Amino acid sequence: MRSIAFIAGLAALAAASPTPQILPSDQLAELPSPPITDVSSGAGSEIIPLDTNSLASDAVADIIADPTPDLEANIPSAINSTTSLEKRTSGTCASQPAGYGPVISPDTPNAFVSSTQLSGPALSAPTWVNGFSQTFQNKYASVSGCSYQGYKTYKTYDVYQAATDCKNIAGCKGFNIFYERDPTQDPGYGCDNPASTTVIKASFWGNLIGPNLATNKGQYRDNFQVVIAGSNGYNIDACETAITGWTQQQLGTCTINSPATTCAGGSDSYLTYTSFSDGNMDNSRCKAQCDALTKQNPSKPCNFFTSYMQVHNNMCGIQFCSFYQRAWDQSYCTNSGDPVNHNTIAWSSSFTNNACDGTENCPFVRTAL
Template identity: 30%
Template sequence: MVRKNIIISSLLLGLVSASPLHQKRQDLPFDSYDESIAAGADSTDSPPVGDAVPQVVETFNADAVAAEVVEAVVDTTPAEAQAAADAPPEVISVNLLKRDDPATGCITRTFNGPAVREPDTPEAFTSNPAFASAANDAIKAANVPAGYAAVPNFVNLQAVAQDKSYITYVSSRLGSYDVKQCAAICDSTAGCTSFNIYYERVPLEISKKTQVPDASLGCPGLADAASATLIKCAFYGMPLVATSAKQVYQFQGKAFKVVYAGSTAFTKSTGPTVDGFQGPVTFGNAAINAPAPVIDNGYLRTQTFGTNVPFAPELCAASCNAQTEYNAKHNVNKGQACVFFNAYIIYKNNKDGVFTCAYYGIPYGTSYAKNKGQKDNSGNVWTIGSSYGYYLPGNYVAKN
């Protein structure tokens, strides 16, 4: 499957003063969230089984995406902004995964994990004590990578992460169940915020062309076919949570069962710094809730991004600066400059996080981080995670 990386910008410019709802309170961006999810519906959300069709990932270029965000803000006229709620969101292509075309043939795969042979069954694989021991050792304080934290309730599972922010994975580069090596790769991968390390049971014999069993090439993938163990690290642009783990069994060839063990997730424990802004100030699982009426208390607008755009507050910073230019040029939002933004992830019914930014002409601190979620008229529960505040110099507020 080709991964489509998109950015959705829900431009609410001018709508603050036009909407009575926004005058009363600051709501979460329900509509633009749903647009983000719909636009990313066909995105890849987890690594392929085995090494099926190797992947090459083009680097996420935050500067290029930020330029698109700025252009979308600055070039939007007030008249167009007033109608933005009825217009389709802007979708900007960012990058694609490319796949190669290897030669044909049937081969014995290479693998980097210990074989489970006596018995060689899915049940023996998932209950292997060595896999559980490696996973549980990885979350001990001395072994957790610097700058990361183990995801609560996502330790030593038989399930793997599925999230639309999936970037890529590595296997052959790993010589063992090494979380520090995975963290180093994540740190060097643009847009990476979290990773999932795990053992995967795969068939030993595969097609050279497709990297999966192929009966026509003499490797049918029967139920009792010999297995191999891959150690994998999959990387994601959004913080993983416990509900990201999905226990999905797969079959390859005629009947070979692929299963997982020792699956553990880690996410970065602090928000990234942003050039030109102070912070991040941690707001945890709450977003800023400006006093009502919000139009008189600095709230400018809210912006959501595509489901597989990474958690990248530098995009918010670019949009915040563009908002200042726009407001001054068009005398929108009383001409206020954007001096503070709240970057966070919004979840619908505890899944499918969407990167979101809210912009303000007045700085707010942790005492205003009160919006831990809302329930809409359809009964959906909306919650917040990984919430951070960023301030233009001279506007830093810790607690006000």
């Protein structure tokens, strides 16, 4: 993991914009993409909670070691991304775990993806459940996404249980529930196309998931074809984080664009921002960096920060943290990205230091229109 830090006082940015907390689209385009991961086929479970303590520690080390622009950070744009069918061979014919989904007849891939027994539950599933909103419905592919956090298999197509399970996984922000056609034996010599079983599965993610990420159409295991049906995606509506001594304000699809302000010593309230291209979304690491900035320069304390996802082309988001000497209310939430160039903002929120919001040190009176 590595953060990309920017300093407001840089001459290039200052010349380009009086509000350097807004990145131009060409610079957003240069940011590295989070790594993409697939979900393994078959029944079972695998849960990978987010280690927020480690993320916060790394974030502090980053902003201390590298408080300058660094657009050259090289993070791979894709890891094991399955957008077409791949072939796997050399199975053992061993029995595989059975799924609990409907038995589809005839037992063919085409019958599976066209079955109303599988599309029916997906189409009738709720569009909102337990704080999650549906982002796509009844796809024939599962998610290949960012910040993979494991999967579980179920006895029924239970969106409510999948939402509950996601909330119980540290860092989980979304889930993909779907039917998967899997073999009853590990395909190999003498059993290259065994009978199928229908596995009901949900995968869990710490990033945005949408239709553009529903690209995993399955694979060949020898002559057996794994395929997907009834795939629905859900993302959490808001990222709530309880931080002792700080008040969170949900901002949604915009973030703060502060005006020029005179603080003590003639400085501006805006300090700097960082971005994280590891695919995770963790408000607490913004708080850790805010504290580190205050410790580094107590004369310009960080009393307010924003945290949000910068999203390009509705793919995985990159987390941004912006830091300020003073708090700004929601009326200054005017930075909505650059929708014309397909750059949008999601899961935005601000955090204000309850002990000192910085307004006394950085007075500002809005000019009446």
